[in-house]
Amino acid sequence: MGRRPIQLGAVTLFSTQLVALVVGLVLITAFFVAFRFTDWGIAMRAQAENREAAALMGIRSSRVTATAWLVAGALAAVAVMFIVTQDFSGTGLSRSTHAIAFAAFPAAIIGGLDSTAGAVVGGVIVGLTQALTEVYVSIPFAKVAVFLVMLVVLVVRPAGLFGTRELSRV
Amino acid sequence: MTADTARAGADARTDRADVPELRVEGVGLRFAGITALDDVSFTVRPGTVHALIGPNGAGKSSCFNVICGVYHPTAGRVRLGDTVLTGMRPHRLARLGVGRSFQNIALSQHSTVLDNVMLGRHSLTRGGFLSGGLRLPWVARQERVHARRAAEICEFLGIADRLDTPVAALPYGVAKLVDVARALAVEPRVLLLDEPAAGLNAVETAVMASTIRALRDALGISVLLVEHDMGLVMGIADRVSVLDFGRLIADGEPAVVQRDPEVVRAYLGAGDSEEQQ
């Protein structure tokens, strides 16, 4: 892939990074639409809300679960394809590449696990926290900072920013 | 420590003179978009069986949750004698003598009956990780004394033969009794029972009715009872409060409340005519 950086105003990008950005945006939009409008998306949301009720409404729990895993795996694969390129990791695939997956946890949690919009916002917050900390504090502290931000969010909003909190009914 | 000293506090509690009034004063409770309770007031007089009835979704369980401190009311308060319960953390209520059973059985399914009932002794006992882990002599003695008391309570409810059975293996009716046994293990002065006869057959319901009556007559404790079985309610209640859509629509003697036109309308209007019997 082309190693020539692309200049966009003050921002320097490698073409892979640009492609990743575009692919990411396209996928996010696609999933927003799919979750909202397709049968599959509605089934998935229904099941997340209340598994039993969804099953009673005729939603096949096993199939929804299976496709959810399938999609999750596929999305991870897309992420890895970009991660292993030199422009991102500098080293290609390594034994600790899967450590990056743990960056996904805070993103999902900060946003709230049952919210797609939350995942995007969470991702942005994680990215910004990491980048800003790397520049203004130190690189080792960046990863901790992400988790600390997550802790603060959780203490204030125990189900994430956009998540719905379940009140136990007795 | 003997059984006497272990039970000293509890004995005083079940003394008829020591049972305080439970006053629900202007309680309101809102969830997003729903008014579950709206300015509800009633008083459970000492040593009486007080029934709280109303169609499904009327707010009966919510009212219990407010009394127990599980939900925080948006208005009003609950008092036990001179003590204001509202705002207290819920675990402190057990020590004050408030016991409760749950509408949907809330037991540890994989633990034995004895283990579940022993949970009710929590605020009457002491000991933490180290004393329990080391099985210090006083812990072992305390455990024996309270296990015996738990067994007595189970015997009183007719489930003593199931002490070592995991709750998951019990028929529904028996599990319901275990829930009541656990509430009694708290040595309550006021006992809240949320639909204790729901799902029971006619015989079991009759047994439950006589049990509740016995609790009032022999122990002198107050019972606040949510129940759909009108036969049961009218048979044993000294007083009845009726909730409909979170509002108190009637409060009085069973015979009077039963004839109250608004009560009749609430039940018929809710389409649960069979509940009226």
Add this chain to the structure above:
Amino acid sequence: MSDVSDVSTAVRATTPPAPRPRAGTLVRVGGWLVLLLVLSGLPFVVGPGLLSAGQYVMIGAVGAIGLTLVIGQAGQLSLAHAFFLLVGGTSYAVLAGETEQAGSEYIVGLGLPPLLALVGAVVISALAGFAFAPVAGRLTGIYLGVASLALVFLGFYLGQALPMLTGGAASGRNPEPFSLFGFAFSNEGYLAVLGVPFRAPERLWYLFLAFTVIAFLLARGAVRSRVGRAWRAVRDHEAAAAVMGVDVLRAKAGAFAVSAAYAGLSGVMVTLWLGLLKPDESEFGTYGLNTSIAFLAMAIIGGLGSIPGAVVGALIVYGTPQVLTLFADELGLGDTLAGFSPTVISLYVYGIAVIAVVLFEPGGLAAIGRRIAGLSARRTRSDPAPATTPRPAPPGEDRS
């Protein structure tokens, strides 16, 4: 149904007599004693290699018991175990060690007696667990799990950022060997028992065995007592637990603190075993996420909430790589399979074990054990089986 007056009168009965032990109990106690005897005799039979492997398993066992308490009994998912290991190890090294200039690093130490340092390390770990209470009390499930994960990353950072305490990621620091009343659990001084020289491996073996037995018995006792009931109530039905008088926040905080204390002891054992306290250089190390997950695997394989299960889980998860390493040559695992180190192989082993447990027996090995015990008990008992047989495989059974 008995008359209600029974309730009020029977109360005044005197203290019931202590229950007499039954035959089954005697058999069980006998079994444990035999096991203890065998373990005590091991240093006379096996070499230092296997002893050291066994010590590693005991490190795992102590930590796994702590984790199974907080996850299985109290229902609080914790991925922070590795962090508390680091806290315990570091605390011991600082409390027992001397202040010195080691190479380029200035290292702080308080020079306390090792026993005091050990107790201090466990207490500090417990306090660290307790400090997590504001978070633990508010969160449940996966939210709590990921939140606790934050501690592991914090530990990774602090380990490197505080070389004064940890010795730094490059070289670490050497902990003071444990000693008790002047007897050192190291190679110091010559000691032979029955002609077998007792050096560090043999001495540590008994030390670790004592730790494990104490940890085991404490947990077992606690689980069967008031604390255990409160934990299970919080796990199964928080609102009901509160109504029954359990301070839910305190119970959760307590469970976290106890589990952290166990992890702390486990961490002290790690430093003693390695003879080194060294914070990780990458996210995957002695105190990394992989360690948290290994402990989680032990607890799951053994059956969440089961204390003997946790020990067997440790045997599988921590025993496999050790044994594979010891017998690497015999098994033909020399340098030829460079990619498949014993560590990697054991990852597969316990990964598969976890999947098998989740798929086939959610109650883990403990449930299988109970079933076998139930079968043999039914065979030996003359009276017929109870009409209602308990459901199989209760996860986190109280009587472990």
